[in-house]
Amino acid sequence: MDQFLQQLVNGLAIGGIYALVALGYTMVYGVLKLINFAHGDLFTIGAYLGMTLFVSLGLAGKVPAWAAVTLVAVMVMGLVALLGWLLERAAYRPLRSAGRLSAVVSALGASIFFQNAVMLIWGAKYYVYPETMRPDTILHLFGMGIPAIRIVIIAASVLLMLALYWFINRTRLGTAIRAAAIDQGAARLMGINVDRIIALVFLIGPGLGGVAGVMVGLTYGQISFDMGFSYGLKAFTAAILGGIGNIPGAMLGGMLLGLIETLGAAYLTMAWKDALSFLVLILILIIRPTGILGERVAEKL
Amino acid sequence: MFLELDNLHAGYGRVEVLHGVSLHVDEGEIVSILGANGAGKTTTLQTVSGLATWMSGAIRLRGEDIHRLPSHEIVTRGLAQSPEGRRVFGALTVLENLRLGAFTIRDRESAARTRDWIFELFPRLYERREQLAGTLSGGEQQMLAIARALMAQPRVLLLDEPSLGLAPLMVRAIFETVRKVNESGVTILIVEQNARAALRLASRGYVLELGRIVMEDSAANLLANPSVQQAYLGA
Ligand SMILES: Nc1ncnc2c1ncn2[C@@H]1O[C@H](COP(=O)(O)OP(=O)(O)OP(=O)(O)O)[C@@H](O)[C@H]1O
Ligand SMILES: [Mg+2]
Numbered sequence: 258m259d260q261f262l263q264q265l266v267n268g269l270a271i272g273g274i275y276a277l278v279a280l281g282y283t284m285v286y287g288v289l290k291l292i293n294f295a296h297g298d299l300f301t302i303g304a305y306l307g308m309t310l311f312v313s314l315g316l317a318g319k320v321p322a323w324a325a326v327t328l329v330a331v332m333v334m335g336l337v338a339l340l341g342w343l344l345e346r347a348a349y350r351p352l353r354s355a356g357r358l359s360a361v362v363s364a365l366g367a368s369i370f371f372q373n374a375v376m377l378i379w380g381a382k383y384y385v386y387p388e389t390m391r392p393d394t395i396l397h398l399f400g401m402g403i404p405a406i407r408i409v410i411i412a413a414s415v416l417l418m419l420a421l422y423w424f425i426n427r428t429r430l431g432t433a434i435r436a437a438a439i440d441q442g443a444a445r446l447m448g449i450n451v452d453r454i455i456a457l458v459f460l461i462g463p464g465l466g467g468v469a470g471v472m473v474g475l476t477y478g479q480i481s482f483d484m485g486f487s488y489g490l491k492a493f494t495a496a497i498l499g500g501i502g503n504i505p506g507a508m509l510g511g512m513l514l515g516l517i518e519t520l521g522a523a524y525l526t527m528a529w530k531d532a533l534s535f536l537v538l539i540l541i542l543i544i545r546p547t548g549i550l551g552e553r554v555a556e557k558l
Numbered sequence: 559m560f561l562e563l564d565n566l567h568a569g570y571g572r573v574e575v576l577h578g579v580s581l582h583v584d585e586g587e588i589v590s591i592l593g594a595n596g597a598g599k600t601t602t603l604q605t606v607s608g609l610a611t612w613m614s615g616a617i618r619l620r621g622e623d624i625h626r627l628p629s630h631e632i633v634t635r636g637l638a639q640s641p642e643g644r645r646v647f648g649a650l651t652v653l654e655n656l657r658l659g660a661f662t663i664r665d666r667e668s669a670a671r672t673r674d675w676i677f678e679l680f681p682r683l684y685e686r687r688e689q690l691a692g693t694l695s696g697g698e699q700q701m702l703a704i705a706r707a708l709m710a711q712p713r714v715l716l717l718d719e720p721s722l723g724l725a726p727l728m729v730r731a732i733f734e735t736v737r738k739v740n741e742s743g744v745t746i747l748i749v750e751q752n753a754r755a756a757l758r759l760a761s762r763g764y765v766l767e768l769g770r771i772v773m774e775d776s777a778a779n780l781l782a783n784p785s786v787q788q789a790y791l792g793a
Contacts, residue, residue, distance in 0.1 A: 440645055446638070
């Protein structure tokens with residue numbers, strides 16, 4: 258039982274991270290019907306920026322670790338959002354009318370560009386988040402010790418998702434994002450500036466992805482220049498699992514995948530941990546290609 | 559002249575569909591465009607709304623050139639469209655669709671007044687306001703498409719085949735609403751398969767053939783014209 262609770266917390270923490278990254282894939286797919294292959298790299302950049310900012314701002318010891326981490330996470334969100342916005346401007350907008358294939362090639366190119374930029378700036382090696390940045394409070398719940406940081410990460414990812422859910426469903430701009438995902442032409446007839454909606458999506462998705470990168474550093478300590486590939490693939494799986502283009506679907510898919518992976522590794526076999534995610538992906542593609550919450554294709558296209 | 563198309567060439571990408579269309583709609587008028595399938599009626603309306611590719615010529619709204627403006631700015635200048643095939647946002651509720659129609663209206667109170675008027679015009683939409691638009695009947699979706707365009711408080715309304723695929727009773731209801739909307743002061747340019755009904759409503763009409771205007775006359779004359787009768791009125 259103890260072990261189950263522990264694994265549950267782990268599963269939800271990693272699930273929240275997958276969900277935040279998955280949201281970026283799914284929102285961009287929603288408005289552009291394009292897989293942003295560079296999204297995983299923006300996530301990596303978020304993880305590295307978090308570390309660099311923390312170190313270079315010299316926050317260690319001066320302010321409480323929680324405050325420092327929050328400040329860094331907010332800054333990373335803003336900076337990676339800005340990178341996402343620039344990416345859309347430079348790599349996708351000029352090709353908007355050039356067809357799907359050009360956009361895919363451009364996405365791959367952007368991904369390679371970011372990977373190389375990371376290696377150039379930080380080097381092709383692993384880094385460890387500074388201990389001073391990782392609050393080491395242990396919570397004692399039900400007679401076991403759970404690192405407080407994991408609970409905080411679950412809470413933060415859930416809060417971010419609730420905020421996004423509220424924004425998408427309750428505000429004028431959020432409704433415009435949904436409209437643009439359904440029918441861009443009709444959205445234009447409503448007087449919606451679809452270019453600005455796309456730019457907004459490229460701010461939100463990468464912003465959340467960047468924060469998720471910091472969360473990985475805080476949870477596991479270690480970050481690497483190629484982390485965007487594996488996490489990106491998992492998050493993409495989560496987006497498909499929930500139904501690509503569907504925002505609540507990405508949240509659900511991320512959480513589910515985190516739980517399946519963690520509990521599967523604990524109770525089935527550790528060696529199959531990664532294979533499990535792809536088994537899920539293959540199964541979902543066979544059984545329900547639209548994903549759990551995915552609309553019928555006719556409605557989406 | 560309220561809305562004026564002057565020797566308009568337009569199409570999609572590099573393909574030219576309209577080869578010099580000129581027409582005008584005066585303030586308060588209902589004007590109808592007739593034409594066979596593929597004549598370019600939808601393309602004409604799409605170009606006015608900034609969704610098709612403008613190539614040359616001019617489109618003027620109350621004297622101002624609008625053919626280079628992006629579509630969203632055309633809406634802010636008082637021109638809205640209910641497009642062919644309705645294109646309501648199926649996964650959104652009726653209310654959300656209406657709210658999107660009012661996207662350019664920053665004054666909430668005035669948007670609320672427009673909505674009240676629209677619910678008077680379409681009581682059925684009020685009953686179904688929380689329902690997803692995709693679950694409405696075809697006639698209700700058409701009402702929603704018109705209502706949504708009206709939420710932008712347009713001075714000019716473009717209607718593309720509002721009666722397409724509807725039962726006769728519903729067609730009559732839609733045309734009756736179009737008349738009421740016009741009486742409230744909205745200028746209307748309407749494209750219709752149901753040319754007879756459209757011409758009864760309109761003061762003037764144009765006949766479009768292969769991207770060119772081939773005839774222009776009062777609605778009464780067009781209704782009485784033997785060649786129009788044969789080609790478009792099924793007589
Ligand atoms: N998106 C598009 N891309 C390229 N060509 C198009 C596009 N839409 C329409 N066309 C072409 O433009 C021409 C005019 O089409 P349009 O839809 O304007 O005709 P229409 O008069 O509205 O016909 P209908 O009565 O069938 O609605 C047709 O030859 C059509 O094939
Ligand atoms: Mg048409």
